Amino acid sequence: MKYQECRMANVNIDIVTLDIDMPVMDGRTVCDKIRDYEKENKLKPVIIILISGNYDTEQIDEYINPEKGHRADCFLRKPVSFSEFNRAIYNLLVNQ
Secondary structure, eight states, rough: OHHHHHHHTTTOOOEEEEESSSSSSSSHHHHHHHHHHHHTTTOOOOOEEEESSSSTTTTTTTHOOGGGGGGOEEEEEOOOOHEEEEEHHHHHHOOO
């Protein structure tokens, strides 16, 4: 996983964006693996933004809801505009 490779090489990562429907490993699985890696290595959680055109907020609530495990920080529905993406990042950084 690229995230793990970067972290092992001491590359600082602030934000990860994941499409939910990826061919080799879906975004939800990657999200879980990132969170597990952070816990195992006592790392500060990176901001994770899930993106999809096939799901709605209710369908991925378990991934963005802190009461259900808080795996991702935000969900954006495709097509995502530049301003919408910037606004999401701004809001996530301000609320850290």
